[in-house]
């Protein structure tokens with residue numbers, strides 16, 4: 001059987017089936033559609049303005065490595081006029097973050113971007129290794145996530161940046177929508193699909209990969225031969241998110257558009273103000289109660 005030609009350029013040999021659309025396309029057309037969709041997400045949401053100083057939350061993993069590469073490419077191609085930085089938080093997880101930070105240091109050279117690394121140890125006086133040693137693995141992802149958010153803000157302030165971008169992708173967001181529905185966390189459901197968030201005293205944060213499928217990010221990294229670190233965190237991943245992930249993968253296998261459809265459903269919810277207020281205070285109380293029980 002003759003090899004298929006690319007459905008987009010009708011010239012090159014099709015090398016892959018696009019996970020998001022099922023189209024059989026060539027490598028070059030895949031790069032173009034992937035990058036153009038991220039560019040459209042950025043421009044439609046007016047994420048940046050010329051002269052912005054933007055920190056890329058860089059963990060060394062596939063999502064943030066592809067994000068750094070694509071941000072650099074689009075900034076040059078479309079002349080966004082951004083000053084880009086890499087910002088990494090070292091949570092103090094031996095055998096995981098120390099190795100992934102080596103990748104980020106290489107990315108700094110490869111992408112020619114200034115890098116700032118800030119550790120939990122220097123900010124808070126302890127590491128995740130020490131915390132897990134003391135309180136065990138249950139809920140450690142939740143604590144680590146809260147501390148990382150603050151650490152990223154502190155690092156961003158040190159770099160004097162206006163904006164932090166992270167590699168959260170469409171799968172992450174769809175999982176979060178499902179988790180919030182399963183938990184009945186209506187307040188979070190209302191904001192988890194926002195592409196851009198900014199608290200009263202926090203730096204603006206956004207997710208340019210909001211509509212990018214995880215499988216396509218992996219494919220992009222593979223075909224571009226990007227240098228990234230692919231090991232999972234050694235401390236137990238968030239078990240509840242794991243259930244949502246498995247469920248989402250099943251849905252995606254049956255119908256690939258399920259991921260985008262869940263995000264669109266999340267976007268369509270409108271949450272009443274009184275629900276937002278009640279749930280926020282309840283969540284903070286339960287987080288600190290669980291921390292106090294352990295320490």
Ligand SMILES: Nc1ncnc2c1ncn2[C@@H]1O[C@H](COP(=O)(O)OP(=O)(O)OP(=O)(O)O)[C@@H](O)[C@H]1O
Nearest residue numbers: 057058059061062063064065087088089166167168
């Ligand atoms: N230690 C860190 N330092 C800086 N940014 C981070 C760090 N950990 C996570 N992030 C940011 O948050 C995003 C989502 O993180 P998450 O832990 O869900 O990892 P992930 O989905 O495996 O992403 P990645 O593949 O980039 O590691 C990352 O893409 C990155 O932008």
